[in-house]
Amino acid sequence: MEIEKTAGERADELTVRSSDTLVGDGAVDFRGKLADKITTGGWRAASFIIVNEVAERMAFYAIAFNMVIFLVKEMHEDLPDASTNVTNWGGTAFVLTLLGAFLADAYLGRFLTIAIFSCFYAAGTVLLTLAASMDSLRPPPCSVEDCRQATGRQKAFLFASLYLIALGTGGIKPCVSSFGADQFDEEDPGEARKKNSFFNWFFFAINLGVVISITLVSYVENRKGWGCGFGISAAGTLLSLVILLAGWRLYRHQRPHGSAFSRFLQVLIAACRNYASSGASGEEALLFELKTELSAIHGMRKLPHTNQYTFLDRAAVMTAPVAFENRWKLCTVTQVEEFKSFVRVLPIWLTTIAFPFAAAHVNLFTTQAMATNRRLSTHFVVPASSVAVFSVVNGLIVIPLYELYGASFFRRFTGHPHGFSSLQRVGLGMFVTIPTFVVAALVERHRRRAAEAVTFWWLLPQYFMLGFADAFTFVGQLEFFYNEATDGTKSISSALFLSTVGVGNWMTSLSVKVVERATGGKERGWLRKDLNHSKLDYYYWIVCAICAVNFCVYLVVASYHKGKDQVVIHSTTGEDESSGTKRLIAAEEAL
Template sequence: MEEMLEVVEGKVDWKGRSAFKQKHGGTKSSLLTLVTYGFDQMANFALAVNLTTYFNTVMHLELADAANQLTNYMGTCYILSIPMAVLADTCLGRVKTVIISGCLEFLALILLMIQAHYPKLKPPLCNIFDKQSHCETVGGGNAALLYVPLYALAIGNAGIKAALPPHGADQFDEKDPKEAMQISSFFNQLLLGSSLGIAASLTLVVWIQDDKGWDWGFGVSSAAILFGMVMFVAGLPRYRMHIISGSNAIVQVLQVYVAATRNRNLVLPEDPADLYEIERDKEAVMEEDFLPHRNIFRFLDKAAIQQTPCRQVEIPEASSPWKLCTVTQVENAKVILSMIPIFCCTVNMSLCFAQLQTFSIQQGLTMDTKLTPSFNIPPPSLTIIPVFFLILMAPIYDKILVPFARKLTGIPTGITPLQRVGVGLVLSIISMAVAALVEVKRKGVARDHNMLDATPVLQPLPISTFWLSFQFFIFGIADLFAYVGLLEFFYSEAPKALKSVSTCFLWSSMGMGYFLSTIIVKTVNSATKGITRNGGWLIGNNINRNHLNLFYWLLSILSFINFFIYIFATQKYSYRNHNPAIDDSR
């Protein structure tokens, strides 16, 4: 009976045996990865929007320092996804990476729960808004107990981000036309699963953190990640798993740059066929292990210049891979280099998103949070507005809008990934402009009621916190376009050897945006130190005395400039698959 089963090339089951289409992978297996990712988001996203409050009110850091600590933490989560992806591809495999990362997250959250529970492990209670009080900030061993688990949590979160999405895509065969179409749908469903987890985090977990205590909040997060891991492990017998290559694709790309530099004085042959390449095996060609030469970034072709005019069957023993590379290696390096401008232009959007998770939450703390006369909505939960919109729109976009747009454009995904990202960038500009206008109104209310010097948390302004929903709502739509657009772009354009690592380019872009936020905040405070009464636009704990509106306008202007740079970069970009429908529509 087993002889009739269809083998999935390049994939194995959890015991290292050949994977079969009838027994492994498919929609049911990918669903388990979506559920796991949703529980991971439930465990972590509450920290992304509420950790500033924890640093500020419990650990007694100043507002700007608390915001920077959050952006540093979030940046680390995303940046570390690249080395975690390399580790998954060359050593552990994606499944082991997910399991180890989940266990690390669980232990880190347990340690944070213990610190939040015992008063001796955190600074004494005090009023941080009273200038006469000398509040003790976290330090010494307690600081270590805070930051070591926090950054262990960042490592675990990076591992989940690096390995889980590509593992979900592994459940479909790229060479099967029917299954290949499901890969694009999987990334849309990944956004839906992420949004459902975020919704639970913003409602249940944030409410528990604010009303029941941070120890209970960390406890619920640890339970969520534990349940997610149980669900993931339950699917082991059904998964299709990629075969660990043992070779580092990133190193192979670096070899091209080193070899091209070392061969910079050599003359390129007139015929690209004279460049070095191993003999093409018919089966390998069918699997697209080889890439054809393209006349872009010709300086990198010098890495493939061989000393003899004839083509080589195998690499000469005397030649080092740091001196002579194959044409396929060079083309891989060209693909990565051509995507860098797109990558850089998306960093600014993450910079804007960081402000919605830090300063916008602090704005909400100063406003009227009553949903009903007897119920107050926690300001961090305001981000549920765009999340609910994403939950509603993600399936509509995938099942209705994409097929409709496909008929109009002839593009399988409706619009190109770069067009989708461009829409997201435009909406991020609008979001920051709206945020500036809302802040002007909020400060106007504080001025009209003589509350500029009032303690923000103890004396909320007579203006509803739902005014902030406008900026959250617009940025939510931006996320719908840009988030999946970037995942699809990096995954589809990257060569076969770099697909798993390429999905982490999105996370790295977001990580750099968070780190850039820290730099921007410090730079703005330093530049405005002598022209404001507070000593800087964003200095101090009283946001009513800050100039957050000017900061938002600055980000909107920077985003506007960034968008025009993005347009220039996309006009120069050539899709690797040379699809005329895509190229003509861009």
């Protein structure tokens, strides 16, 4: 055993390091040295990230769940416009995760990216608090004779603050789940099992933050005003940053690996060039790979060759002697396989967009809640946004039960170590969205035809079912996209998953506008200014049909999907492990 003592440290602070305790996935500690499993990572480090997520999600959803109400009541927007503005904002926030992931994987690393973008996030919440607190930044209250719209300056200030929050979210969200998973060594079977549990508890943390936001924060907003409520969001953002920084000595870090998007483009161009010059397929020619322990991509482990997407193999075909520094003409097998891993998940990505499209309609659930009787007693009325607690509490119940009992029970039938595979969990959640909107349509029809305002308890089934679907779909997607990623694309893969939320939100905005205009506009259509004169239940049937068709498509795509552990692998020794055929891979010295 080797004892290392760094300069300036006391004798009692010596770090004991052994080759048996060093990580095998290349992660480093805060000093830049190979991380030791005794002193870094694991649940000690991950707990800071999980608590950070509770505080950050509390701040975000305290804004997201209440913004439709704020726009309608304080900014005097029509209901369809308010709903569209919120889904556009949410969509932008989650699509911007691609930017945050790019910066994290290519240049900054996940920890630094989270810290920097948290500052943008905090600045946005402070400005939003000012927008809700200062009378000059809002239109005057409506009277019987007059109800003024917000001025251009007031709208500009409000949406500048919201989109600053969106920018911060875009930098934080693709990194935080991957950074938490980085605390568990993939090469250690024991820690790898803990990583799968981490994803479940990470989702639990999200839901805990949401519960706080739609109960405590919504109550404060009702009693003390919007300024106090959004002020709590600002405090939560700052608290999340402090919690993250508090664990800095315990974290394991994956070094940035350069721009994955540049490497993807190099593979495409090299493959097209080599095809045009020789026409030789990857199955018939020598493929290039370095004769070193690590790959040519800085800090990234080598990837074995697979038999999928063989056209891309042409990027590694040695058509003529060429300097390896020119990767636009010649790529390594590892670089090609990295791009294949990205391409492999795109069909799943495309067919899972319908779930966040459906989930984004929770804003319309909130407008339904506004039109119900929410009085529990003479002195207490449930805030409309707090009715969503039916959905979120479901996640707090389902995740622990599944982790403690469900996985072992279903393992008997599926044979999968985690009960359901990640794609099976996604499929289960997507299926549940279909009856969710059947129930939502029937409840809305009953509410609209009732002689008096129905109680908000009627909304419990649709909220509960949506929460159940979210619990399975979100965790399944998070686990799937992370596990299918390579060393250099962890954040990008998480961002790809989160971008489905953004695209789904934009699809919701588009569908609301299309249905509104196609059915007669705000005055005579299905989605009017007054919900009681709208036909929201008709619109819910359209959403239900979209979910049903997409679920069938997803089943087909998922059945044909082959993950990186299922594809046929050609080993670098030249032996095809599945068929026994020979495969030659050129070494660096061949150049």
